[in-house]
Amino acid sequence: MEAATNARPVIIAGAGIAGLTAALAFASKGFPVKLFERAPALEEVGAGLQLSPNATRILDRLGVLARFRSKAVQPEAIELRRATDLTVIARMPLGAGAEARWGAPYLVAHRADLQAALLEQVATNPAIALRTGATVEGIAFTDSGITVSTPQENAAEQVQAALVVGADGVWSRLRGVIHPSGGSRFTGYVAWRAILPATPLRGAIPADRVSAFLHPRFHLIAYPVRAGSQINLVAFTKGGSLSRGWDNQADPAPLKDALERAAPALARLVEGAAPWTAWPLHVVDRRSAWFDSRGMVLVGDAAHAMTPFAAQGAAIAIEDAAVLADQISGQPGDIAVALSRYDKLRRPRIKRVARRGAFNRFVWHAWGPIAMSRDLVLRLRSEERLMSDFDWLYGWDASAPRQIS
Numbered sequence: 016m017e018a019a020t021n022a023r024p025v026i027i028a029g030a031g032i033a034g035l036t037a038a039l040a041f042a043s044k045g046f047p048v049k050l051f052e053r054a055p056a057l058e059e060v061g062a063g064l065q066l067s068p069n070a071t072r073i074l075d076r077l078g079v080l081a082r083f084r085s086k087a088v089q090p091e092a093i094e095l096r097r098a099t100d101l102t103v104i105a106r107m108p109l110g111a112g113a114e115a116r117w118g119a120p121y122l123v124a125h126r127a128d129l130q131a132a133l134l135e136q137v138a139t140n141p142a143i144a145l146r147t148g149a150t151v152e153g154i155a156f157t158d159s160g161i162t163v164s165t166p167q168e169n170a171a172e173q174v175q176a177a178l179v180v181g182a183d184g185v186w187s188r189l190r191g192v193i194h195p196s197g198g199s200r201f202t203g204y205v206a207w208r209a210i211l212p213a214t215p216l217r218g219a220i221p222a223d224r225v226s227a228f229l230h231p232r233f234h235l236i237a238y239p240v241r242a243g244s245q246i247n248l249v250a251f252t253k254g255g256s257l258s259r260g261w262d263n264q265a266d267p268a269p270l271k272d273a274l275e276r277a278a279p280a281l282a283r284l285v286e287g288a289a290p291w292t293a294w295p296l297h298v299v300d301r302r303s304a305w306f307d308s309r310g311m312v313l314v315g316d317a318a319h320a321m322t323p324f325a326a327q328g329a330a331i332a333i334e335d336a337a338v339l340a341d342q343i344s345g346q347p348g349d350i351a352v353a354l355s356r357y358d359k360l361r362r363p364r365i366k367r368v369a370r371r372g373a374f375n376r377f378v379w380h381a382w383g384p385i386a387m388s389r390d391l392v393l394r395l396r397s398e399e400r401l402m403s404d405f406d407w408l409y410g411w412d413a414s415a416p417r418q419i420s
């Protein structure tokens with residue numbers, strides 16, 4: 016497959032974080048890209064995102080970081096606190112020290128600010144054609160190539176593709192092309208999200224850091240977004256499945272119930288926040304196939320949606336996009352080999368990140384003697400030791416993807 020402007024395009028389904036980054040990564044390698052998005056317009060959906068250096072490094076190379084850095088916040092630290100009495104259990108410094116250590120900043124931002132920056136950068140690139148209101152519905156592999164169809168008012172539009180990238184999220188339709196029985200699985204956890212103005216919160220929630228409040232029945236993360244003018248709250252509890260979508264407004268009664276034995280300041284904070292949206296946490300079995308060697312591949316949540324307990328879903332989607340474009344451009348003429356190399360490079364990394372998320376959930380929701388040992392171990396751990404535990408994750412560089420320290 017040649018990277019030439021008159022070649023068949025790379026077709027990407029979905030203009031979320033994964034699809035927009037993939038479009039920029041392929042265009043930066045000289046590929047023409049057609050990006051189809053089902054939504055009629057890309058609206059402000061989602062809430063806060065923590066963006067670790069493994070992701071911001073790639074966004075910087077693609078020219079995106081400068082476009083949203085002033086709207087993001089570089090937190091001074093991540094603090095783990097007991098939700099019952101707000102005692103600090105551990106503090107890992109971030110800020111300039113973390114940027115120097117991992118070669119890129121650790122930022123927190125509103126998802127809409129990141130998406131807007133990606134869209135602005137896409138708009139400056141003539142190699143990328145974005146169509147909204149265009150759902151990718153069918154993919155056919157024939158002797159003459161791959162045909163992608165999107166329905167139009169009167170008839171389906173058919174486009175010939177060199178490669179199809181499914182970046183259509185956790186409820187991916189394109190995943191069914193690769194493995195028809197491959198749905199997502201509800202984890203039994205619900206994420207509750209609310210955004211508040213920062214000013215009245217000063218004192219209760221420090222506005223210069225990421226605070227994680229740990230409790231056997233929930234954990235709550237708070238951090239600044241929108242240049243520090245707002246605080247993003249996200250809490251995780253057990254719960255029943257809900258309808259799918261970012262803007263699922265819901266009565267936070269289960270969250271309030273989980274906070275019964277939490278510090279009064281925290282309970283008041285949750286009580287006063289509104290509206291709460293609820294997001295059912297679904298995962299995709301990461302052992303399933305991600306590609307068809309005839310020229311189709313899944314990235315981001317479509318391939319391996321994971322729980323957000325390591326705050327890495329978007330970061331890993333950004334990594335996927337960069338590694339995929341590198342592998343395809345480095346293996347001209349043999350797409351099957353390139354896709355197989357992509358798969359081999361990504362699986363060990365994604366497995367390790369998903370395991371880290373599962374570990375966080377176990378440790379953060381611990382109770383009794385396990386919680387006491389956790390607090391003791393973390394208190395005795397130096398800041399240097401806490402940071403070095405993340406070198407393999409945040410120090411990872413897409414241009415040397417085998418590097419795992």
Ligand SMILES: Cc1cc2nc3c(=O)[nH]c(=O)nc-3n(C[C@H](O)[C@H](O)[C@H](O)COP(=O)(O)OP(=O)(O)OC[C@H]3O[C@@H](n4cnc5c(N)ncnc54)[C@H](O)[C@@H]3O)c2cc1C
Nearest residue numbers: 029031032033053065151184206315316326327328329330
């Ligand atoms: C509560 C919560 C907190 C999180 N916090 C963090 C965090 O701090 N840090 C982090 O890195 N990650 C975090 N994540 C994970 C992160 O939000 C996701 O992993 C990431 O947004 C996935 O991006 P995506 O592009 O793969 O999918 P999506 O964002 O779901 O995008 C898919 C796009 O495809 C479109 N689409 C769907 N079907 C079609 C079709 N057939 N044709 C065309 N278009 C289609 C959709 O409309 C959508 O725009 C969090 C997730 C949750 C739920």
